[in-house]
Amino acid sequence: MARIWVVVQQREGQLPRISWEAIAAAQKLAASAGGGKAEAIVLGAGIGLAAAEVAKADLAAVHVADHEALRAYTPGAYIGALAAAIRDGKPDFVVFPHTYQSVDYVPRLAQEVGAGLLPEVTGFDSGEGGLVWTRPILGGKLQSKVRVKGEGTVLVSVQSGAFPADSVAKGGQVDPQPLAVDLAAVKPDREILGYEEVAGEKVDLTKANSIVAVGRGVGGADKLGPLEELAKALGAEIAASRPVIDNGWLPRDRQIGSSGQTVAPRLYIAAGISGAIQHLVGMKGSSVIVAINKDPGAPIFNVAHYGIVGDLHEVVPALTAAVRAAKG
Amino acid sequence: MRIAVCIKQVPNTEARLRVSRDGKWLEEEDLPFVINESDSYALEEGLKLAEKTGGEVVVFSLGPERVKDALLKALAVGAARAVHLADPAFLGGDALATGRALAAAVQRESFDLVLTGSQSDDLRFGGTGSILAGHLGWPHVWLVMGVELEEGNRSAKVTREMESGVNELSRVPLPAVLEIQAGINHPRYASLKGIMAAKKKEIARVTPADLGLDAAQVGAAGSRLEVVSVAFPESGAGAQMFEGDVKTAVAALVDKLRREARVL
Ligand SMILES: Cc1cc2nc3c(=O)[nH]c(=O)nc-3n(C[C@H](O)[C@H](O)[C@H](O)COP(=O)(O)OP(=O)(O)OC[C@H]3O[C@@H](n4cnc5c(N)ncnc54)[C@H](O)[C@@H]3O)c2cc1C
Numbered sequence: 001m002a003r004i005w006v007v008v009q010q011r012e013g014q015l016p017r018i019s020w021e022a023i024a025a026a027q028k029l030a031a032s033a034g035g036g037k038a039e040a041i042v043l044g045a046g047i048g049l050a051a052a053e054v055a056k057a058d059l060a061a062v063h064v065a066d067h068e069a070l071r072a073y074t075p076g077a078y079i080g081a082l083a084a085a086i087r088d089g090k091p092d093f094v095v096f097p098h099t100y101q102s103v104d105y106v107p108r109l110a111q112e113v114g115a116g117l118l119p120e121v122t123g124f125d126s127g128e129g130g131l132v133w134t135r136p137i138l139g140g141k142l143q144s145k146v147r148v149k150g151e152g153t154v155l156v157s158v159q160s161g162a163f164p165a166d167s168v169a170k171g172g173q174v175d176p177q178p179l180a181v182d183l184a185a186v187k188p189d190r191e192i193l194g195y196e197e198v199a200g201e202k203v204d205l206t207k208a209n210s211i212v213a214v215g216r217g218v219g220g221a222d223k224l225g226p227l228e229e230l231a232k233a234l235g236a237e238i239a240a241s242r243p244v245i246d247n248g249w250l251p252r253d254r255q256i257g258s259s260g261q262t263v264a265p266r267l268y269i270a271a272g273i274s275g276a277i278q279h280l281v282g283m284k285g286s287s288v289i290v291a292i293n294k295d296p297g298a299p300i301f302n303v304a305h306y307g308i309v310g311d312l313h314e315v316v317p318a319l320t321a322a323v324r325a326a327k328g
Numbered sequence: 329m330r331i332a333v334c335i336k337q338v339p340n341t342e343a344r345l346r347v348s349r350d351g352k353w354l355e356e357e358d359l360p361f362v363i364n365e366s367d368s369y370a371l372e373e374g375l376k377l378a379e380k381t382g383g384e385v386v387v388f389s390l391g392p393e394r395v396k397d398a399l400l401k402a403l404a405v406g407a408a409r410a411v412h413l414a415d416p417a418f419l420g421g422d423a424l425a426t427g428r429a430l431a432a433a434v435q436r437e438s439f440d441l442v443l444t445g446s447q448s449d450d451l452r453f454g455g456t457g458s459i460l461a462g463h464l465g466w467p468h469v470w471l472v473m474g475v476e477l478e479e480g481n482r483s484a485k486v487t488r489e490m491e492s493g494v495n496e497l498s499r500v501p502l503p504a505v506l507e508i509q510a511g512i513n514h515p516r517y518a519s520l521k522g523i524m525a526a527k528k529k530e531i532a533r534v535t536p537a538d539l540g541l542d543a544a545q546v547g548a549a550g551s552r553l554e555v556v557s558v559a560f561p562e563s564g565a566g567a568q569m570f571e572g573d574v575k576t577a578v579a580a581l582v583d584k585l586r587r588e589a590r591v592l
């Protein structure tokens with residue numbers, strides 16, 4: 001029976017959805033790898049509430065590393081706590097939610113304990129010769145199927161949305177137990193000075209009824225005019241993918257995605273956006289998604305409801321005219 | 329400061345991609361390659377810091393012969409020298425194997441700072457830089473959106489991007505590995521003079537043996553991950569597509585948005 005662990009990320013005692021998704025993945029993995037139950041680890045300081053939440057899931061154990069040095073996240077302390085636990089417990093797999101925090105420390109944890117590293121999986125199948133994992137490559141245009149070889153623990157992170165949070169088996173029967181951590185030997189690797197809002201978030205795009213989102217495919221700041229015309233015709237806000245912002249074509253407070261705003265308007269028109277996961281997490285809850293892209297293989301067409309393959313510089317002005325005509 | 333910057337050459341994902349015969353990677357003939365997006369920001373950050381402190385940038389890249397184009401571009405915008413981990417044994421590595429090889433290459437010289445990108449656009453491990461840091465025993469920060477050197481260049485104030493528009497500010501002792509996020513700066517373009525000068529700069533080729541590594545520790549052999557296949561994803565329900573000339577397609581779309589989706 002394989003030993004499956006899941007490291008649950010909490011924030012101020014709350015579990016983000018992706019932590020439940022990681023629990024769901026660990027339960028599924030435990031079931032397919034011999035039928036046992038997974039064990040969870042929660043790290044932080046004063047996290048009794050979060051641990052009690054985790055214990056609602058059907059797990060073999062919930063281990064709580066509650067330590068002042070784990071209050072503000074730093075990779076040194078997190079790696080210190082988890083490396084010792086992994087060396088002692090020798091799990092086969094440790095599942096993590098794939099978040100900006102876990103990507104900051106999990107690869108280094110793998111290096112430190114000599115574990116394998118399997119980042120951002122979206123699924124697995126038990127085929128001949130063991131588990132075959134799926135992970136997106138090349139901006140989500142292709143999928144790679146990989147196997148793990150060699151001996152020892154593997155650290156695997158699961159992509160947001162891949163394992164539904166509502167598939168978590170509840171009915172947990174165990175009480176959280178403290179996990180002893182010795183962080184005396186940990187060198188602080190970064191001194192936290194504080195946290196700040198990016199760009200002050202001036203425009204609140206979450207309130208918009210309709211959004212016209214522009215991607216790198218627009219080709220330059222000087223080519224935004226027709227998109228702004230379309231937004232005007234629709235009464236929509238203009239927004240963008242990250243490269244448009246990085247290039248300075250639009251201000252940072254117009255960015256949609258994992259490091260920008262998360263929106264769910266009635267209508268979301270994505271023009272010249274390929275549909276990378278970091279963009280999709282910010283808009284896939286929109287009621288109606290329209291994609292305009294010259295590449296029929298662009299992943300955005302997998303989440304869109306309606307699509308047009310074509311040059312946005314031709315499609316957008318025509319669409320504006322048609323919208324104006326329709327609105328009379 | 330002496331600064332190492334790791335750059336990876338990746339396929340331009342806008343190109344038409346075809347799966348290779350063995351089903352494990354892409355058909356590389358006619359496939360255009362570019363410097364990985366976040367790596368070009370790492371390079372710019374390295375050049376800026378080197379200019380500010382009167383130092384130099386050395387670029388490192390692991391990959392087949394074609395990688396020389398990426399290194400030449402980096403030399404053209406101002407890197408002083410390049411190191412190419414060119415041996416076929418290096419190829420096909422996961423983040424652990426590639427991080428190990430790059431660390432061994434960086435360790436042959438003395439650097440004050442190593443910069444990498446935050447994620448490669450093709451394999452998307454997001455971990456090679458942190459693993460490199462682990463081998464050097466240096467601190468690392470992933471997803472860096474700001475670097476400010478402090479007193480005597482012994483530490484830096486580093487801005488790390490977190491989810492949903494919040495940044496973490498921290499002080500990191502140097503030397504360190506900083507994994508740069510796209511958008512931190514505005515990468516410069518090469519000048520004609522720079523392009524000419526690049527041709528005279530050194531591109532050193534190194535093998536695993538040069539780095540004191542066994543061929544079994546690097547590349548596919550030194551990896552825990554083994555590629556079974558790559559394939560285009562089965563598109564789910566997919567979008568309802570509107571075809572024909574632009575006018576027809578747009579008219580059909582607007583009709584649907586009014587009658588079916590009722591959003592107009
Ligand atoms: C940690 C991290 C965080 C990130 N956070 C975000 C985020 O918050 N938001 C975000 O958006 N991204 C984010 N990204 C970047 C993300 O991975 C993608 O790189 C990005 O979303 C791609 O933007 P794009 O689709 O505009 O550009 P590309 O991927 O370059 O796609 C451009 C598209 O335009 C099409 N096109 C080109 N010309 C035309 C034309 N004339 N007409 C029609 N179509 C055309 C192309 O076919 C292509 O599909 C993040 C990345 C990382 C690593």
Ligand SMILES: Nc1ncnc2c1ncn2[C@@H]1O[C@H](COP(=O)(O)O)[C@@H](O)[C@H]1O
Nearest residue numbers: 334335390444445447448453454455456
């Ligand atoms: N083959 C390579 N050569 C040089 N640098 C690399 C290579 N692979 C990864 N890197 C560096 O590590 C970063 C993260 O890559 P990855 O872990 O593959 O997402 C990249 O942005 C590069 O800076």
